[in-house]
Amino acid sequence: MQHPLVSVAKDLARGFETRAPKWDKSRTYCWQNVGELAASGIMGMSIPKEYGGQGASFLDVAFVVEEVARTCALTARIVVEANMGGISAVMGYGNHEQKAFCAPHVLAGDKPAICITEPDAGSAATDMRTTARKQGRKYILNGTKHWITGGGVSKLHLVFARVLDEAGFEKGIGGFILFADPVGKIAPAGFNVVSRERTMGLCGMPEAELRFDDVEIDEKWLLNPANLKHGFADLMSAYNSQRVGAAMICVGIAAGALEHAKRYLLERKQFGRPIAEFQGLQWMLADMDTQVHAARLLVQEAARSRGPGGSLYPDMTMAARAKLFASEMAIKVVSDALQMFGARGYSDKEPLERMYRDVRMFTIGGGTTQILRTQIAGSVLGIKTSQTRDGYLPDPELMRQAAE
Ligand SMILES: Cc1cc2nc3c(=O)[nH]c(=O)nc-3n(C[C@H](O)[C@H](O)[C@H](O)COP(=O)(O)OP(=O)(O)OC[C@H]3O[C@@H](n4cnc5c(N)ncnc54)[C@H](O)[C@@H]3O)c2cc1C
Numbered sequence: 470m471q472h473p474l475v476s477v478a479k480d481l482a483r484g485f486e487t488r489a490p491k492w493d494k495s496r497t498y499c500w501q502n503v504g505e506l507a508a509s510g511i512m513g514m515s516i517p518k519e520y521g522g523q524g525a526s527f528l529d530v531a532f533v534v535e536e537v538a539r540t541c542a543l544t545a546r547i548v549v550e551a552n553m554g555g556i557s558a559v560m561g562y563g564n565h566e567q568k569a570f571c572a573p574h575v576l577a578g579d580k581p582a583i584c585i586t587e588p589d590a591g592s593a594a595t596d597m598r599t600t601a602r603k604q605g606r607k608y609i610l611n612g613t614k615h616w617i618t619g620g621g622v623s624k625l626h627l628v629f630a631r632v633l634d635e636a637g638f639e640k641g642i643g644g645f646i647l648f649a650d651p652v653g654k655i656a657p658a659g660f661n662v663v664s665r666e667r668t669m670g671l672c673g674m675p676e677a678e679l680r681f682d683d684v685e686i687d688e689k690w691l692l693n694p695a696n697l698k699h700g701f702a703d704l705m706s707a708y709n710s711q712r713v714g715a716a717m718i719c720v721g722i723a724a725g726a727l728e729h730a731k732r733y734l735l736e737r738k739q740f741g742r743p744i745a746e747f748q749g750l751q752w753m754l755a756d757m758d759t760q761v762h763a764a765r766l767l768v769q770e771a772a773r774s775r776g777p778g779g780s781l782y783p784d785m786t787m788a789a790r791a792k793l794f795a796s797e798m799a800i801k802v803v804s805d806a807l808q809m810f811g812a813r814g815y816s817d818k819e820p821l822e823r824m825y826r827d828v829r830m831f832t833i834g835g836g837t838t839q840i841l842r843t844q845i846a847g848s849v850l851g852i853k854t855s856q857t858r859d860g861y862l863p864d865p866e867l868m869r870q871a872a873e
Contacts, residue, residue, distance in 0.1 A: 472529035477509050478536040478548075486540035486820075492673030493543075493823050498622045499673050502544045506551070507578040515552040516560060520572035527553065527710050527783060528772040531717040535765070538721025539728070542827040543673045545721055547580045549714030550618065555581040555627040558644060558707035561781045562693040567646055574625050574648075582623035583711070584614040584679060592840050594629075595701060595862055599681065601630040601645060601691075602637065608645065608691065610684040613663075616834070620677025621662045624650045628681070629704070631864055632697055637871030639863045641697030644704045646690040659684040670826030706776055708835070709788040715835050716768045716791040719799035722828045723761045726799075726806035729821060730754060733810055750809060757802045764795040786848040793841040796831035803828050 485502055492499045506512045515530050516522025530552045538545035550556070559571045559581075575581065590596040599612025610630060617626075626647040632640045649656035659682040666676040693700055734745035734754065744750055771787035807814035807821040814821045832838045847854045 472514075472525055472532065474509065474511055474514055474523075474525070474529070475532045475536060478511060478533040481505050481509060481511075482536050482540040485537060485544050489541040489543070489820065490817070490823065492541075494672075496672045498675065499541070499544055499547070502541070503547060503578045503580070506544070506548065507576065511548055512551045512578055512580075513556065513572060513575040515557065516572050516575065520560070520568050521576050522572065525552075526772075527557075527713060528769060531713060531768060531772040534714055534717040535721040535724065538718040539725035542718055542722050542824070543671050545718045546618070546671065546674060546715075549711060549718065550580045550583070551575050553714040554708060554711030555583040555625070557710045557782065558583075558627060558692065558704050559646065561707055562644075562703060563646075566689065567692065570648075571625055571646065579624045580619050580622070581625035581627060582617050582619040583708075584617050584620075584626055584628040586616050587613060588615055592837060594705075595642065596864075597629060597631065597642065598864070598867075599628070599630040600633055600867065601643065601686065602633040603635045603688070606688050608632070608686045608688060610645065610647070610659075610681040610686055613678065613680045615678040616666065617677050617679050618674060618834075620679050621651050621665060621675045624648060624653075626679075627692075627704075629701070631867060632691070632700075633867070633871070637867070639867055639871070641699070642701035643694065643697050644692045644700070645686050646692065647684070647686060657684050657686075668830075670823070670829055672826075706780055706782045706785070709771075709776065709783045709785050712788040712792045712835055713768060713771045713783050715831055716764070716771065716788070716795035719792075719795035719828065719831050720761060720765045720768055722824055723757070723764070723795075723799040723802040726803040726821060726824055727754075727757050727761055729819065730757070730806040730809045733813075737811075744809070753805050753809070757805055760798045760802055764791070764798045767791040767794050786845055789836070789841040789844045789848075792831070792836065793838050793845065796828075797838060799828045799831065 513522045514525040518524045534545050534548050537548050556575050585594050587597050601608040601610045628645045628647050632643040649660045651662050661680040663678040663680050737744045768791045771783050771791040774784040774787045776782055776784045803824050843854055
């Protein structure tokens with residue numbers, strides 16, 4: 470049975486559609502949409518009931534994401550990050566205090582920011598140099614993160630850092646819950662939103678560089694401190710849910726583009742008849758429809774799956790497969806839909822040009838298609854491929870400095 474919030478999302482999506490050009494052109498965050506998502510219960514719908522959410526499954530969230538992404542990919546990204554990724558890591562690996570702190574913020578409209586990527590650590594995320602060094606009952610955070618979605622508007626930040634003991638020896642990579650509210654001008658000393666990227670698409674979403682200069686964090690905000698050696702791999706397993714969400718955004722954008730194409734094919738006449746009568750376009754449309762259906766099934770399979778050992782999160786290979794296929798599929802489908810509009814598709818009279826820009830990032834953010842292929846190949850072959858490192862490795866330079 471469909472979750473009741475799916476039809477709520479469908480209703481809200483009409484308003485999101487009207488306003489989508491506004492956020493795109495003005496490059497502003499869609500606070501009005503966020504307010505509606507929070508009021509409807511979509512923000513944090515996956516949070517367990519005991520923390521105020523609805524305990525919805527990732528599959529339920531995925532259905533909601535598709536409805537929203539059909540009209541506004543920007544808003545769909547907020548739905549994903551308010552239910553999957555960072556917040557799901559807190560709900561899976563956090564203690565009671567951490568969950569009780571984070572849940573109300575998300576339910577009220579906060580989209581948590583997940584802070585992994587650094588200027589010299591992109592695909593090779595475990596090359597990160599941000600450190601959190603123990604000092605009494607606190608950690609002192611230093612480093613730079615970039616391409617942080619929501620940087621400058623998010624309040625909750627899940628910041629990944631190399632965790633050092635008081636002597637400077639590395640214990641593993643851990644995730645810290647850091648609260649800062651740049652909009653409300655509340656931030657711990659040393660927390661800086663340095664700059665914002667000027668992006669090609671999804672223009673209402675800030676992608677920011679954040680710098681941490683001796684930021685003090687109470688030790689109680691470190692997630693899963695007892696398991697730091699495997700902390701990074703564990704926390705990244707939560708990221709599989711975010712990949713499923715991103716894949717469903719792609720399905721939604723492509724399904725939306727397909728709807729626009731269908732409308733125009735029946736409406737536009739050339740050579741004295743609707744262009745829908747031309748077989749060249751019919752076959753394109755059939756391929757688009759088939760690809761969208763195939764991607765949706767892959768995403769649903771991944772959303773239902775669970776990783777090994779009773780994991781709370783989707784299976785890594787299924788999530789990778791879904792995001793790989795859906796992201797490449799959506800770029801092609803949106804491009805073909807735009808083609809069907811001729812010159813009109815190339816102008817901002819139609820939403821296709823925005824959708825074309827929006828969809829482009831999904832083969833990059835959250836794991837590039839090259840990295841996803843490497844993961845899938847490793848899983849098919851049953852080997853650890855030599856092209857990426859796996860999980861946590863101590864940083865030899867930091868260990869050398871500590872030993873001096
Ligand atoms: C819109 C957007 C939002 C983002 N949001 C966030 C966020 O909220 N939080 C966050 O932490 N990060 C975020 N990122 C960063 C994103 O996760 C990284 O961009 C991504 O992991 C790739 O890193 P990179 O850009 O440094 O590329 P690089 O790692 O430098 O890769 C460059 C090229 O080399 C290829 N490559 C690298 N290694 C291999 C290999 N072993 N085999 C084959 N090819 C390889 C890549 O596929 C790519 O084509 C976001 C990025 C974008 C674009």
